[in-house]
Structure formats: C-alpha cells, structure tokens
Amino acid sequence: MRVTAFATALILAMPNFVLAEQNCGDLTNQTDMNICAGKAYAKSDAELNVLYKQIEARLKDDADTKKLLVSAQKAWIGYRDAECNFSSSTVTGGTVYPFISSTCLDGMTKTRIEDLKGYLKCTEGDMSCPVPSAN
Template identity: 50%
Template structure:
C-alpha cells in the first residue's frame, strides 16, 4: 500500500527542476490529487511523530507508562494501516488508489494526533490521565 504512495512521490521527484509547486486547492489531474493527498498525509504523520515524541519526553521518568504508550502506538499503527488497506480496497489497482489510501491515513493520523496532544494537557491531580502534568 505504501508502494503506491512512494511511486507517486518518486514520480513527482523525478520531474526535478521542471516540477512546479503543487496548488492542491486547484489539483485537477489524478496524479496531482494523489500527490496532494500524500503531501497532506506526510504533514499529519510529522505532526503525529512530534506529539508522540513530546509524550515520550513527558514520560521519561515513568518506564511503565512509556512502555505502555509504545505498545499502544504500535497497535494503533497496525490498526490504522489495516483499516486504510480495507477502506481503500475498492480502488486497489486504480489510479485513485494512492489518493484514497493517503486520505484515509491522513484522517486517522490527525485523529490520533489529537488524542495524543490531549494527554499533554492533563491537569495536576487528574487521575484519569496517564501522563504527568507539565511542571
């Protein structure tokens, strides 16, 4: 599934100096729409990684909490990839597949980032929050 995204990205990069900046709000070809969807997903993935890193930093003194977060994130990544493989299955082999897959990955990744960022806003004394409040 990631091969299709990588192939689209490689196609974009291969155009080198001739490539123009994509105007995703005006994308009209399937290739441009695929590339724009991939670009959006990559941004969301970077945001997710930043939120995860912030949480791991906050949990540096809680080995059990850090281990549990790692396990949860690994399971979530497995779920996200499987869910998106399933939900984009109707377009497998088609030109829209990379776009549909990237859109699913982007949507679920944004939702997970929101969940992780909420843990960073726990207030002192909130026993329902597994992450210590910011000192």
C-alpha cells in the same frame, strides 16, 4: 513599520485558498490529487511524531507507562494501516488508490493527533490521564 504594514497588507490580499489547507479533491487531475494527499498525510504524520516524542519525554521517569504508550501506538498504527487497507481495497491497483489510501491515513492520523494533544493538556492531579503535566 512600513515593512510590517506592507507584509500584513500582502498577506491579507492573498486569496483564501493560499492561506487555508488545500482540499486535494478539488484538484483537476489524479496525479496532482495523489501528490497532494501524500503531502497532507506526510505533514500529519510529522506532527504526530512530534507529539508522540513530547509524550515520551514526559514519561522518561516512568518506564512501565512508557512501555504502555509504545504498545498502544504500535497497536494504533496496525489498526490504522489495516483500516485504510480495507477502506481503499476496492481501488487497489487503480490510479485513485494513492489518493484514497493517503486520505484515509491522513484522516486517522489527524484523529490520533487530537488524542495525543489531549494527553499533553492533562492537569496536575488528573488521575484519568497517564501523562504528567508539563509544570
């Protein structure tokens, strides 16, 4: 009991910035900003892949719909990459490029994560959802 109370007190005493996601733009040098943005994107990409695999697993008995998922995801990746290449094109070759590019990729990936989470929350009988409920 004492250990749990101590751990809780220690966590509550930590500064808020430790508990929240770091805002990479608040860092003081470009290298740190670039590294931070790259890590944020890698974290989002890993979450996206977990969700995608969960949807694939739910579609294991529906090859046609699974093919549509794969096609949609490939198209989305192409769009994401093209959009981020375009939006960061004015800084290509500059030291800020990794930050701008990773920030774009992270933002678009987070939006796609929310889309995939929505598919995973479909209820039984929802005809507008291509992913069966978990039951």
